[in-house]
Amino acid sequence: MRRTVATKVEPDAATAGRPLPDDRLKEILYFLKLARYFDERMEALYRQGRLPGAIYSGRGQEGTHVGVAYALEPEDSLFPTHRDLTAQLTKGLELKRVMAQFWGRIDGYLRGRDGNSHIGDWYGHRTYAVMSHLPIAYPVACGAALAYQRAGTGHVALAICGDGATSNGRWHEALNTSSVFRLPVVWVVNNNQFAYSTPNAKEFAVPTIAERGAAYGIPGVRVDGTDVLEVYRVAREAVERARRGDGPTLIEAVSLRWRGHAGHDPAKYVPRELLEHYMLSKDPVKNFEQYLKDQGVVTEEDVTDIQARVEREFEEGHEYALASPFPEPGDVTKGWWVEDGYWVGEPGRAGGTEAS
Amino acid sequence: MRRTVATKVEPDAATAGRPLPDDRLKEILYFLKLARYFDERMEALYRQGRLPGAIYSGRGQEGTHVGVAYALEPEDSLFPTHRDLTAQLTKGLELKRVMAQFWGRIDGYLRGRDGNSHIGDWYGHRTYAVMSHLPIAYPVACGAALAYQRAGTGHVALAICGDGATSNGRWHEALNTSSVFRLPVVWVVNNNQFAYSTPNAKEFAVPTIAERGAAYGIPGVRVDGTDVLEVYRVAREAVERARRGDGPTLIEAVSLRWRGHAGHDPAKYVPRELLEHYMLSKDPVKNFEQYLKDQGVVTEEDVTDIQARVEREFEEGHEYALASPFPEPGDVTKGWWVEDGYWVGEPGRAGGTEAS
Amino acid sequence: MATQQVEAGAAGHGAEPRGKRGEDGQATYLIAIAEALWEEMERDERVFMLGEDIGVYGGAFKVTEGFIDRFGPERVMDTPIAEETIVGMSVGAAMEGLRPVAEFQYADFMSSGFDEITTVLSRYHYRAGVPLPVVLRGPSGGGVRASSFHSINPEPWYAYAGGIKIMCPAFPSDAKGLLKSAIRDDNPSMFLEHKWIYRRIKEQVSEDPEFLVPIGSADVKREGSDVSIITYGAMVHKALEASEALAQRGVSAEIVDLRTVYPLDEETILRSIEKTSRALVLYESYRFLGIGTEVAAVIAEKAFEHLDAPVVRLAPPNVPVPFSPPLEDAFLPQIADIEAAVDRLAGW
Amino acid sequence: MATQQVEAGAAGHGAEPRGKRGEDGQATYLIAIAEALWEEMERDERVFMLGEDIGVYGGAFKVTEGFIDRFGPERVMDTPIAEETIVGMSVGAAMEGLRPVAEFQYADFMSSGFDEITTVLSRYHYRAGVPLPVVLRGPSGGGVRASSFHSINPEPWYAYAGGIKIMCPAFPSDAKGLLKSAIRDDNPSMFLEHKWIYRRIKEQVSEDPEFLVPIGSADVKREGSDVSIITYGAMVHKALEASEALAQRGVSAEIVDLRTVYPLDEETILRSIEKTSRALVLYESYRFLGIGTEVAAVIAEKAFEHLDAPVVRLAPPNVPVPFSPPLEDAFLPQIADIEAAVDRLAGW
Numbered sequence A, B: 001m002r003r004t005v006a007t008k009v010e011p012d013a014a015t016a017g018r019p020l021p022d023d024r025l026k027e028i029l030y031f032l033k034l035a036r037y038f039d040e041r042m043e044a045l046y047r048q049g050r051l052p053g054a055i056y057s058g059r060g061q062e063g064t065h066v067g068v069a070y071a072l073e074p075e076d077s078l079f080p081t082h083r084d085l086t087a088q089l090t091k092g093l094e095l096k097r098v099m100a101q102f103w104g105r106i107d108g109y110l111r112g113r114d115g116n117s118h119i120g121d122w123y124g125h126r127t128y129a130v131m132s133h134l135p136i137a138y139p140v141a142c143g144a145a146l147a148y149q150r151a152g153t154g155h156v157a158l159a160i161c162g163d164g165a166t167s168n169g170r171w172h173e174a175l176n177t178s179s180v181f182r183l184p185v186v187w188v189v190n191n192n193q194f195a196y197s198t199p200n201a202k203e204f205a206v207p208t209i210a211e212r213g214a215a216y217g218i219p220g221v222r223v224d225g226t227d228v229l230e231v232y233r234v235a236r237e238a239v240e241r242a243r244r245g246d247g248p249t250l251i252e253a254v255s256l257r258w259r260g261h262a263g264h265d266p267a268k269y270v271p272r273e274l275l276e277h278y279m280l281s282k283d284p285v286k287n288f289e290q291y292l293k294d295q296g297v298v299t300e301e302d303v304t305d306i307q308a309r310v311e312r313e314f315e316e317g318h319e320y321a322l323a324s325p326f327p328e329p330g331d332v333t334k335g336w337w338v339e340d341g342y343w344v345g346e347p348g349r350a351g352g353t354e355a356s
Numbered sequence C, D: 001m002a003t004q005q006v007e008a009g010a011a012g013h014g015a016e017p018r019g020k021r022g023e024d025g026q027a028t029y030l031i032a033i034a035e036a037l038w039e040e041m042e043r044d045e046r047v048f049m050l051g052e053d054i055g056v057y058g059g060a061f062k063v064t065e066g067f068i069d070r071f072g073p074e075r076v077m078d079t080p081i082a083e084e085t086i087v088g089m090s091v092g093a094a095m096e097g098l099r100p101v102a103e104f105q106y107a108d109f110m111s112s113g114f115d116e117i118t119t120v121l122s123r124y125h126y127r128a129g130v131p132l133p134v135v136l137r138g139p140s141g142g143g144v145r146a147s148s149f150h151s152i153n154p155e156p157w158y159a160y161a162g163g164i165k166i167m168c169p170a171f172p173s174d175a176k177g178l179l180k181s182a183i184r185d186d187n188p189s190m191f192l193e194h195k196w197i198y199r200r201i202k203e204q205v206s207e208d209p210e211f212l213v214p215i216g217s218a219d220v221k222r223e224g225s226d227v228s229i230i231t232y233g234a235m236v237h238k239a240l241e242a243s244e245a246l247a248q249r250g251v252s253a254e255i256v257d258l259r260t261v262y263p264l265d266e267e268t269i270l271r272s273i274e275k276t277s278r279a280l281v282l283y284e285s286y287r288f289l290g291i292g293t294e295v296a297a298v299i300a301e302k303a304f305e306h307l308d309a310p311v312v313r314l315a316p317p318n319v320p321v322p323f324s325p326p327l328e329d330a331f332l333p334q335i336a337d338i339e340a341a342v343d344r345l346a347g348w
């Protein structure tokens, strides 16, 4: 399904065989399984009314999330949306602190100030704390990329948004500006074919999002978002391109949202056959597991171990989250200004602000 | 210079010879000369400090302004910007009331509430009162077009903005939405090669604006904006296309701004040779006059008559404007709400609101 | 005013289908809003709705569920995620004689259409005399653990802009009557539906298709003599609850429900102050320049001679609405806070 | 405080090159601002500027003329006309340790970047603990016949959002000292330059590169005993002029110049009211929910026992700033209006 539109991104010679060492392939499988298990368990807890706030399932899209985040180095930054928690986990966020965030606890990355997937860990893992307004992080990613360009560090910013978010003016501004300044940024559109209930055809009148890159002088690539390795390869190429100073790339990763928009949505508007096709034939986790088995990279036992690790970590995270204290009510007026000192000493802050 | 990008708009057979009857060609010459004379005289008055507010010269771009506005029928609507006063005059606004507006008088179209080219005459000539924020009328044009589509009237909305305004998110939203709903709208980008001091290359990283239509599934046409007949022909085709229900067209009309961004700007950032080339070889008024003479449509005497009429109308307008009273200070708090009745009986309103 | 608390779904927002009136004929706030839309769509075919996911899906909160079947996709338009264009389209359509009602998925996202709202919609009639009968509606307010981006009270931003009538009803009947009035009004209006109230408050609501509540008039929801609580939205319900406890210890609070926050019904506010000589201004928009700030300033200017005590404001701080329950509870004025403030005022 | 009226160009805005200090060493407000930017760019290479036409052209008002020659296009960036992205880019750059100063061609166009300002810039630090040392600056205010889209006072919108320090200086020295403080501050700030003042007001301004004015502190620009005029921006100059005439008939007005409008220096305001017992709140932002509304509410709440008269507000109505001279003059508070209001208060 992958097809290149506009400027073609050349396949990397190294990806001809297995594209990565075995231990890294195993790590990818771990992230995929972690994401899937987390998603399923959290949905169950949500349904039981044991979770405050909302959940935005990324099930079915793990290939995109893990693939693009795995293509980044620690110093590269990630600007995700509400549905991209898996990408943040892949970038390194700790499950237990993520879970503390879901339960509004002080050990959550935002100290209870925001919940569920409105998460981020800038100082620790260079991920931007998600904001709802779509796609509000796109212009911000331009700014981080500008700083990398100016400093000559070779770092890259990668931003993700959904298919629906491309209809918003900010999307255009960010792509256009990034191209004018040739910024080291990668634009990922996670095309899961629906924006809440709205299908692609009601969001834009062209066959693909990738081809819209041409309107900005940006190469556009369309990739099967359920194929984690293909996504990784395409993203890695785009990241390297940005690192070299050759400017932005637009990646459209196509998959399907298996669940509703959020926990409460039964998603009856998704055609049954389409959903079944994706669930049966295009499961990013199962397919990758099978691929690794076929390639002899993992055994059934390895897979069982990974699954056991994932489940153990989930239980530990759950315990950690519920044991973590709530923030103090009096904290609500702290941290208006930097000089309040509220955030000083936050884990991962490595002491003090970078800005001063 | 005209070249078609994306879907080609087929030339109309009727335009093979002279595209319009002689009296209409003469009328076009009148509008061109009116625009030029108005622009020159107002600039002189501005320099003498005899004009309040600012002026935004459209000199050198008359071909675009007259060409696109002349392609509209009276019931079609026009959504212009600050630099498109000539298009509004072509659509039918009375010079004397335009001038009363420049001088902040009660007989201005906005009764002194706004000045200079922030003008419009919705009930009289279906032109939208210009707002500064770029390109804020684009989404509004979608709404008018939606109303035409729903009513099945066959009317069309035409919106103009500059090259720089295309960088703004609203531009993208409007184009995208118009294509999704296949709205009867024509998008004109008046590419005068500069946005204030900013050249095209700093606004976007593609060779033409017309080719960006492809990103929306909208045909894009690039036309020499100094050739009024070419502009008219292309605009007319786009208007007819919209009228037929075939959706929006994007027209990029290329010219050069001869004067500064506004009255105070000497525009030193415009390369001298470029300016000279345009002023000497691509004068939309002179070239069209010569064309009509060559075609035997007008004689030297006709031209003299047109010029005399223009100058007479300018003097009459000037007198009218200066004789028109200022609004009453107490009016400032009138017209917050429709029920205040402040606008009832405004000339051209044909009594009462259309909305109620 | 028989009201009753109804429990919300898991997240407290967006969880359940719209449904109908209960067997007792009572309508929730959400149903009352849906009825207003339905009746006005029936009455006047120039009225149409546009917004994200309002058609096939019936809206994030299911307010418009079933509408597309009755009125078709032309009058119940699903739009791309482009708020500036949703507003701009509404303006253009209104200029050509239609009467658009635009839904924002959350009132928070009105900020994504801010420029079209405050530059075009709010200023066009004053400048150019073209009436714009546009209604912008959306769920606002906190208290449902929806955090910063799904809890805002944006009304002060749009009130400052001028030119748009802004309603924040607290009761199903007011919601229905005001929304119908807004749709019939030739001016732009903004109708903010408090999501905490949606399914929690119900009452008997008129079924008369001509039942209207006038825009711009406040309503005394409880008569009292010691202290006036001037408030609106979800805080009306907190004030009502607090006033019961206060009554038990002999403090009589009068509760003025603004209903419309722009323009403000100064007369009703001042009449209440004349009576009680003490004002507690209670509001959920942020303290600094929230709606209650204007109320307090009006009282300080126009009721000075009647005042026996300072004009006290009770409102959240100007920080993002926090997610964690103890933080959100500390952020929002609580019943105990209201009681304490009234007690202080009464004892002045 | 030696000030002097300097005449503006034809349109009153954007008409002349920046120039230098006068021979007497005095600096206009505009020059003082340019000096602040220049000095901070020299001091700290993390500081950079971005905006429309600020480089090659030197900015619509010529504030940044000559900067690109000294600091190069990387630190004096001409951007596309994309305000959301100008703000967003500033945020991203600040997250990575730079200190952006973004110019808006007019403060009016901040509304085109509203969502990035109020959703991202204002909320990020409170939510996630990342400091954003971003300065947004732009010309605001009316009185120069520039009409609705080039005259707005947007500060109440951004003050309501919270999280951004907002300055509206009236004098060249305050402008220079505050802007330098803003650039050094680790928090987001908004610096609004009143375009009526740009070339009209000049004074001696410090050349000490460490000259700073603290953010958040008001300043008594004239001592008085009968009535306090709490004001800011261009209105300070009108108040000063009115106070001369008032003095001649024996009415002593104290003038408090807020300088910073968010956060508000309540202490200085209240101290003045304690002294005079009468407050006129004078402001150019719209009356309804303009900055003075908060000032009035603070006084009504915290200085009640000192007040001998109602807290009076004098401000323009919430309508688009009109173009025609008689309309704009009627719209803006005039010296005669100030005198009349003070007389009324003094005679209470």
Ligand SMILES: Cc1ncc(C[n+]2csc(CCOP(=O)(O)OP(=O)(O)O)c2C)c(N)n1
Residues within 6 Å of the ligand: A083, A132, A133, A134, A135, A161, A162, A163, A164, A165, A166, A168, A190, A192, A194, A195, A196, A257, A261, C052, C081, C083, C105, C106, C109, C112
């Ligand atoms: C500006 C804005 N408008 C509306 C919303 C409400 N909203 C949240 S998610 C969503 C759908 C997003 O669709 P898409 O971009 O395809 O992302 P997905 O959820 O499918 O990953 C909408 C409309 C929003 N968050 N921001």
Ligand SMILES: Cc1ncc(C[n+]2csc(CCOP(=O)(O)OP(=O)(O)O)c2C)c(N)n1
Residues within 6 Å of the ligand: B083, B132, B133, B134, B135, B161, B162, B163, B164, B165, B166, B168, B190, B192, B194, B195, B196, B257, B261, D052, D081, D083, D105, D106, D109, D112
């Ligand atoms: C959103 C917005 N930002 C900034 C401005 C200030 N401004 C007015 S005209 C202009 C340049 C416009 O260039 P272009 O779109 O090419 O139109 P032209 O003036 O060349 O016709 C700018 C930046 C504005 N009006 N609106």
Ligand SMILES: [Mg+2]
Residues within 6 Å of the ligand: A162, A163, A164, A190, A191, A192, A193, A194, A195, A196
């Ligand atoms: Mg999607």
Ligand SMILES: [Mg+2]
Residues within 6 Å of the ligand: B162, B163, B164, B190, B191, B192, B193, B194, B195, B196
């Ligand atoms: Mg231009």
